[in-house]
Amino acid sequence: MKHDYCEEGIGPMEHDYYEQEDRIIWLANRESLAKMGYVRERFQIAAIRTGPVGPPRGEELIGYAVLKQTAAGEPGKGLRRRIFTLQPVDRYYDPQGIFRDRVPPEAIDPLKVQAGKPSDSLAHKSLFEGGSEGEIRSDRK
Numbered sequence: 521m522k523h524d525y526c527e528e529g530i531g532p533m534e535h536d537y538y539e540q541e542d543r544i545i546w547l548a549n550r551e552s553l554a555k556m557g558y559v560r561e562r563f564q565i566a567a568i569r570t571g572p573v574g575p576p577r578g579e580e581l582i583g584y585a586v587l588k589q590t591a592a593g594e595p596g597k598g599l600r601r602r603i604f605t606l607q608p609v610d611r612y613y614d615p616q617g618i619f620r621d622r623v624p625p626e627a628i629d630p631l632k633v634q635a636g637k638p639s640d641s642l643a644h645k646s647l648f649e650g651g652s653e654g655e656i657r658s659d660r661k
Contacts, residue, residue: 537563537600537602538602538636538637538638539636540587540588540590540591540592540599540600541585541586541587541588541602541635541636542585542586542587542588542635543585543586543635544583544584544585544586544602544604544633544634544635545572545583545584545585545586546582546583546604546630547572547581547582547583548582548583550631553582553630553631554631555612556582556606556610556612556630557611557612557623557629558610558611558623558624558627558628558629558630558642559582559583559604559605559606559627559628559630560579560604560605560606560607560610560624560626560627560628561602561603561604561626561627561628561633561639562576562602562603562605562626563600563601563602563603564576564600564601564602564603565597565598565599565600565601566598566599566600566601567598567599568599569586569587569588569589569591569599569601570586570587571586572584573601573603575603575605576605578607578608579605579606579607580605580606580607581603581604581605582604582605582606582630583603583604583630583633584601584602584603584604585601585602585603585635586635587599587601604628604630604633607624610624611623622643623642623643624643625641625643626641626643627641627642627643628640628641628642629642
């Protein structure tokens with residue numbers, strides 16, 4: 521199942537926002553991304569097409585989308601860019617915390633992210649494997 525999460529107050533995303541992406545930049549190497557297990561994905565309004573954008577307060581920026589030169593912004597708002605973050609409560613930082621056996625709703629696998637394409641939600645995927653939303657089944661770990 522695909523999802524289109526976005527920053528609060530921005531509203532549902534259209535697939536053309538993905539199509540405006542040129543590439544994904546990760547601020548961690550592939551080995552570190554694999555150890556993270558998941559990152560949080562969202563869209564954020566930005567004034568620039570390239571370069572890192574500031575993550576929401578309390579989150580660490582792990583990666584971001586660079587937009588094509590032809591990407592169109594919204595008048596008076598800016599450009600919608602996909603960002604990838606972690607919070608202090610996430611399993612990577614707190615293995616015994618609230619996400620020990622589950623993932624947040626916006627969790628995606630960073631190793632499967634592709635520019636221009638929506639990511640698969642790990643939280644929704646668990647529903648189709650017989651778990652509750654966001655639950656990691658012990659026989660699937």
